[in-house]
Amino acid sequence: xxxxxxxxxxAQVSRTTVSRVLNDSGYVSEEARxxxxxxxxxxxxxxSQHAKSLRTKKTKVIGVILPKLSTETSGRxxxxxxxxxxxxGYQILLTSTNLDVQKEMEYLRLLKSRQVDGxxxxxxxxxxxxxxxxxxxxxxxxxxxxxxxxxxxxxYNDYEAAKAMTELLIAKGRKNLAFIGVDESDRAVGYxxxxxxxxxxxxxxxxxxxxxxxxxxxxxxxxYEAMKQIxxxxxxGPFPDxxxxxxxxxxxxxxQFLREKGLQIPKDISVAGIGASEISRFVHPPLTTMDYExxxxxxxxxxxxxxxxxxxxxxxKKVKLNYxxxxxxxx
Amino acid sequence: xxxxxxxxxxAQVSRTTVSRVLNDSGYVSEEARxxxxxxxxxxxxxxSQHAKSLRTKKTKVIGVILPKLSTETSGRxxxxxxxxxxxxGYQILLTSTNLDVQKEMEYLRLLKSRQVDGxxxxxxxxxxxxxxxxxxxxxxxxxxxxxxxxxxxxxYNDYEAAKAMTELLIAKGRKNLAFIGVDESDRAVGYxxxxxxxxxxxxxxxxxxxxxxxxxxxxxxxxYEAMKQIxxxxxxGPFPDxxxxxxxxxxxxxxQFLREKGLQIPKDISVAGIGASEISRFVHPPLTTMDYExxxxxxxxxxxxxxxxxxxxxxxKKVKLNYxxxxxxxx
DNA sequence: AAATATTGTGGAATCGATTCCACAAACATA
DNA sequence: TATGTTTGTGGAATCGATTCCACAATATTT
Numbered sequence: 001x002x003x004x005x006x007x008x009x010x011a012q013v014s015r016t017t018v019s020r021v022l023n024d025s026g027y028v029s030e031e032a033r034x035x036x037x038x039x040x041x042x043x044x045x046x047x048s049q050h051a052k053s054l055r056t057k058k059t060k061v062i063g064v065i066l067p068k069l070s071t072e073t074s075g076r077x078x079x080x081x082x083x084x085x086x087x088x089g090y091q092i093l094l095t096s097t098n099l100d101v102q103k104e105m106e107y108l109r110l111l112k113s114r115q116v117d118g119x120x121x122x123x124x125x126x127x128x129x130x131x132x133x134x135x136x137x138x139x140x141x142x143x144x145x146x147x148x149x150x151x152x153x154x155x156y157n158d159y160e161a162a163k164a165m166t167e168l169l170i171a172k173g174r175k176n177l178a179f180i181g182v183d184e185s186d187r188a189v190g191y192x193x194x195x196x197x198x199x200x201x202x203x204x205x206x207x208x209x210x211x212x213x214x215x216x217x218x219x220x221x222x223x224y225e226a227m228k229q230i231x232x233x234x235x236x237g238p239f240p241d242x243x244x245x246x247x248x249x250x251x252x253x254x255x256q257f258l259r260e261k262g263l264q265i266p267k268d269i270s271v272a273g274i275g276a277s278e279i280s281r282f283v284h285p286p287l288t289t290m291d292y293e294x295x296x297x298x299x300x301x302x303x304x305x306x307x308x309x310x311x312x313x314x315x316x317k318k319v320k321l322n323y324x325x326x327x328x329x330x331x
Numbered sequence: 332x333x334x335x336x337x338x339x340x341x342a343q344v345s346r347t348t349v350s351r352v353l354n355d356s357g358y359v360s361e362e363a364r365x366x367x368x369x370x371x372x373x374x375x376x377x378x379s380q381h382a383k384s385l386r387t388k389k390t391k392v393i394g395v396i397l398p399k400l401s402t403e404t405s406g407r408x409x410x411x412x413x414x415x416x417x418x419x420g421y422q423i424l425l426t427s428t429n430l431d432v433q434k435e436m437e438y439l440r441l442l443k444s445r446q447v448d449g450x451x452x453x454x455x456x457x458x459x460x461x462x463x464x465x466x467x468x469x470x471x472x473x474x475x476x477x478x479x480x481x482x483x484x485x486x487y488n489d490y491e492a493a494k495a496m497t498e499l500l501i502a503k504g505r506k507n508l509a510f511i512g513v514d515e516s517d518r519a520v521g522y523x524x525x526x527x528x529x530x531x532x533x534x535x536x537x538x539x540x541x542x543x544x545x546x547x548x549x550x551x552x553x554x555y556e557a558m559k560q561i562x563x564x565x566x567x568g569p570f571p572d573x574x575x576x577x578x579x580x581x582x583x584x585x586x587q588f589l590r591e592k593g594l595q596i597p598k599d600i601s602v603a604g605i606g607a608s609e610i611s612r613f614v615h616p617p618l619t620t621m622d623y624e625x626x627x628x629x630x631x632x633x634x635x636x637x638x639x640x641x642x643x644x645x646x647x648k649k650v651k652l653n654y655x656x657x658x659x660x661x662x
Numbered sequence: 663a664a665a666t667a668t669t670g671t672g673g674a675a676t677c678g679a680t681t682c683c684a685c686a687a688a689c690a691t692a
Numbered sequence: 693t694a695t696g697t698t699t700g701t702g703g704a705a706t707c708g709a710t711t712c713c714a715c716a717a718t719a720t721t722t
Binding site for chain 4: 347387
């Protein structure tokens with residue numbers, strides 16, 4: 001393997017001088033510099049990052065923990081982060097937990113052992129053990145999506161977004177609202193959005209029907225099933241005239257079922273989701289949804305992390321992002 | 332920082348012994364082992380991967396170069412790779428070129444400097460410079476999506492897939508086929524698929540109309556524009572009764588334009604794509620497309636790479652994956 | 663011409679692990 | 693008891709860079 005020592009020999013200078021050329025530090029005569037650069041060019045020498053990191057304690061690598069690779073949301077967030085990190089010469093080391101909470105902790109340790117300069121966690125379910133692990137991580141850290149006490153977080157305004165969407169449905173004259181959520185262990189998506197829905201219903205003095213509130217699992221199929229349940233429970237009695245799915249995919253699954261049932265959207269029933277997935281534009285009719293601007297979340301998180309890295313201060317910074325309503329024909 | 336030396340002191344053994352406990356190598360008395368493990372548990376010590384890699388020349392990191400983060404295809408491929416790598420304790424270091432060919436080379440070097448154990452390139456456009464860079468990379472390497480001479484590749488059967496799809500349209504009784512491709516510098520998507528289309532047309536003795544062959548750019552908008560051009564050129568004369576877009580998004584863009592024009596799909600005109608994007612199932616009508624099983628491509632590439640890493644042989648292995656037709660209502 | 667300031671270079675320690683080797687202790691065998 | 697074998701441990705070199713420090717060679721000032 002090509003090392004700094006060999007290069008030094010070939011250029012007839014010392015290792016120190018080569019290092020100086022590489023890092024633009026200290027005094028190097030123009031002549032020596034030229035010779036070194038020539039040899040580097042010639043040999044294609046690339047300094048070992050490991051040796052460098054060992055010495056400098058900096059790796060220029062950011063660890064990112066995703067709940068699931070290749071979901072649209074993850075992709076967008078990572079994209080946003082990448083914009084910022086790339087600009088500053090940082091690489092992303094990706095890990096995916098596939099929704100396994102145990103792995104989240106495992107990866108935190110792993111990333112630490114790789115001496116990443118910082119960690120970004122795209123969080124779903126937060127338990128106290130994980131919190132503890134994070135707090136004693138002692139590394140620049142930012143969470144996205146969930147509010148975790150004691151660390152910097154970039155979160156969405158889930159409560160307000162859900163409330164606003166529900167109020168929009170009500171403003172459209174809908175009075176019998178159904179709801180499809182997810183498990184409340186996901187505080188942001190499961191709990192906050194549900195509360196937003198409930199509070200909007202209450203605020204407007206409408207009837208909150210527990211039997212019209214179902215749980216899905218983030219995918220289209222579960223939205224379909226949940227909708228089926230709701231319709232089943234409604235039986236021949238009063239019937240929902242709107243359904244709010246906490247994710248686009250859930251809403252789209254619901255739409256599928258409704259269409260099969262021969263119901264017209266939005267004439268018979270309105271449908272709304274959250275997430276502004278690309279697919280939401282192309283279903284029929286186009287789905288009304290909330291854009292969370294995930295790229296921005298990624299960018300913000302990256303910026304906050306870089307700030308932490310550069311200032312060495314571990315400030316607990318909280319950023320709550322805005323949502324943007326995309327009103328389309330489904331309501 | 333916690334080092335092996337400190338642990339050794341605390342456990343009252345030598346550094347060597349700690350290392351042996353960590354790596355299950357050499358003789359360690361039960362007593363010494365217990366003490367060491369206790370201290371490690373207590374302190375939460377995690378060995379530095381850099382020091383380790385410096386010594387062992389193994390990083391357990393695979394560099395992945397993507398053309399674009401967060402496209403559905405990339406996501407699926409990375410997902411597939413991750414399945415395999417995770418199982419073997421490898422991490423993925425992600426880089427994205429955002430379609431900048433210059434960056435592809437830059438990242439190859441960068442990954443080398445990080446001493447990744449191998450590199451997977453999801454290729455789009457291959458020029459000779461890049462080929463050269465790859466050949467002198469001297470690292471386990473696999474390309475996905477494009478066939479590059481001299482290195483292992485996992486490719487799709489683009490020619491046959493496009494030909495088969497075209498023949499399906501012909502079998503449905505369509506005779507006036509339009510085509511929306513992409514730039515041919517992307518050999519697989521741009522050139523091979525186009526050839527498949529052309530050869531199918533010729534084989535069946537149909538008329539190949541150059542003016543009905545347009546170029547798009549992978550996104551929905553460009554499919555829309557390309558379709559507009561084709562219709563414009565057709566003017567009042569003979570009119571296409573089918574259009575084949577080389578990606579689902581292009582096809583969907585075309586569908587959008589056709590619908591706006593008041594044309595009925597598939598009554599007036601058939602539409603087909605390639606890629607089996609999720610969205611293809613939910614447009615109206617559902618799009619006929621080819622499933623390339625990208626996860627499998629990622630898995631295969633990962634397996635081939637691991638083989639190269641483990642055997643140290645640099646065999647040039649070529650895998651061509653099959654396609655699967657998904658016939659839906661758009662034709 | 664002597665004293666001082668500025669530049670360029672190499673020696674050597676260092677980062678945190680692994681691993682070869684030598685040695686010592688414990689045990690078994692003749 | 694003397695000898696050989698098995699185990700357990702630590703010393704020290706090593707991986708490939710960075711960086712402090714000392715020194716030498718110039719250049720500049722008195």
